[in-house]
Amino acid sequence: MKLLRIVPDDTKFDFMRFRRISFPVSALLSIMAIALYFFHGLNFGIDFRGGTLLEVQSKSGPADIAKMRTTLGGLNLGEVQLQQFGGPTDVLIRISEQPGGDAAQQAAVQKVRAALGSEVDYRRVEVVGPRVSGELLSYGVIGLILAILCIFIYLWFRFEWQFALGAMIANVHDLVLTIGFMSLAQIDFDLTSIAALLTILGYSLNDTVVIYDRIREMLRRYKKLPIADLLNASINSTLSRSVITHVTVSLALLALLLFGGQAIHSFTATMMFGVVLVGTYTSIFIAAPILIYLGVGLGRAEGRDETPDRP
């Protein structure tokens, strides 16, 4: 049986040349992402903004959203958003945080339940009070920073500081672009988004570390090879693995995206963007080339190349 070779053996792409394109492009994209965050904003879910979310299912045929909107609009609850969710019978209702503390949130849910009556099935009810939402947000942000810090320290121990710093920059780049994407697509930003961001962080690094590992190995073996060539060779030799792994991860994510249902849809969409699109690009075009600027391999001993240990 002839086996599939997605990437041919012995590729010799000059990835390093692309850094003159990839660095400005990444910088531009990052600035755009930051601008999106500030001017377009993130679609904060109730986890971080507080408020109430109800997922209801009409018991008799498709839900009449217009009628529900009028009913709920008359309750004087401030901003009420209705949105079809999944099938035509399902409606997602978002109510902004009520002034007057935690008891007021509970009262709002009671009002909605009374107004919609027994025509609908309450599939999900979430109420997050003002204090909890504030805490969840700060926990999320602290968590992201903590994760980046821990990984930085770990990489510092395992590699040299240039690698740790390079991975950090790549890391932040990934997060910034993903947040930009979430702003652009107005994906609900909630606790699961933090989970998605942390996972993206983990896997993007996973990829980066595989390439870094190879670079380190090459650095030990070829003492005289110009650093750009060495980085190129490292990326090329791990290219097949990078591509194949991303195909398998994409297949798994694709299954989740198509069949996992609405509840984890934004989670998988974010992950797909972060892991598959950004993560791969970053490892190859940012994390590896940046090592040149950080001065990796400058202090290598002048000497002969070790002959690779062939039998």
Added chain:
Amino acid sequence: MLYFTRWKAAAVVFTAFIVCLFAVPNFFPEKTVQSWPKWAQRHVVLGLDLQGGSHILLEVDSNAVRKEKLETLRDDVRRVLREARVGYTGLAVRGNSVEVRIREGGEQQARTKLQDLSQPLGGILGTSGARTVDITTEAGGLIRLTMTEPAIIERIRQSVEQSIQIVERRVNELGTVEPLIQRQGVDRILVQVPGLQDPTRLKELLGKTAKLDFRLVDLTMAPEQAQAGRAPPESEVLMSSAKQGQRAPYLIEKRVMVSGGDLTDAQPGFDQRSSEPIVSFRFNTSGARKFAQVTQENVGKPFAIVLDNEVISAPVIREPILGGSGQISGSFTVEQANDLAILLRAGALPAPLTIIEERTVGPGLGQDSIEKGKLSSYVGAAMVIIFMLVTYGLFGLFANIAVAINVAMIFGILSLLNATLTLPGIAGIVLTVGIAVDSNVLIYERIREEVRGGRSPINAIDAGFSRALATILDSNITTFIAAAVLFYIGTGPVRGFAVTLGIGILTTVFTAFTVTRLIVAYWVRWRRPQHVPI
């Protein structure tokens, strides 16, 4: 790398097998599993998002605790000064302290006596040297008693402990299966009730303090008059509960005749004459004695049954009640009478609880989520398996076997830990399938490279393994750090994701280092390959 001693191979197979075995109870109905020995019963618990249910986070009102503590301190100061016959003025709670101005000449005595109110923290055995009250004296005979922060925190801690017990009793009355009630942080209580569809009643039961008092009605002044002007210092105006339509004011003595703490039992029932729903109750011995005494002294006068500062009813004492039991009627519905009985049996909360977070998932959504989770897992796994077969042929099959063992081990460990499986958790497993093959890809690609480098097949396989494993370890540790942080900061479904992701990484590293290697090692020994088929 390809050489395994016999006992080492046996140990690997044995470990993998045992861990997988722990996953078995998940495939049998709960009834069957219950008849198995205890150690074999451990299984994965479905999260509330999958089985449906309510998650409610309550917060103990620490301001109320603080206030109550200060008021007690004020009453203690009054008692101490009266007993010592020391003249004083302006006794009041101000901010975080109690202030009192002592009349000329009594300062020295007042100070000595009030010193007794300050106890060492943690009882007599307290070693920290901290005390419950700080006492300072100022010019003009002003004495300020301040509750120390550790004393208040200790009191809040006690309130939370007591509240948990009472919440437990109330929730258990609902007859739900395996509710989870636990403390969270300093002043919070988490209540999770699987399978509960509509938490309205639960929330009502939890939202009430249920402080029940029997007090006398003050007849010296009309309630409306007291409301408008100044009520007598020993009495206060309370409103009747809203059940009768409109709320009426009552002037009630502050002194409590008998409190709800003296109740031993409360049951819902019906009044024999009016067949109206009522709650009948029984006092303990001391409560019965107190109640008998007060009713004897006050025949013909009304007394009030006060629940959470609302007057439920104010009947007139027709004859002394000596038997230590009675009934409360207050135009209840059957359900209200039922709930009141539950609340009285469970006891009063030391401080009010506020619901600060609620997440409820209906059983329909849970079931849908399980089905969608299953479907996407199967499809994802199938696609990955086919892709690996097409890319690596026989070695792809080896990888697939390793991944299958990997997933079985994840379930085994989840069961062993009695971990909670959530929808994001399922996503974590599907993702692990995608990632687990990565370790195989790393190994196989390295072998391909070594073959191209001119090594003999067996040599290439050996070198491929030894070089790839270091990389696998490094790259997985970074992801594991992310999962650990996620576990630390996450709650509920997100934590479920962190758990499966973290366990998935561990099993992935384990299978890459042992299972895959073992399979390939035995294949090499068996076939003595002349070329590597990847």
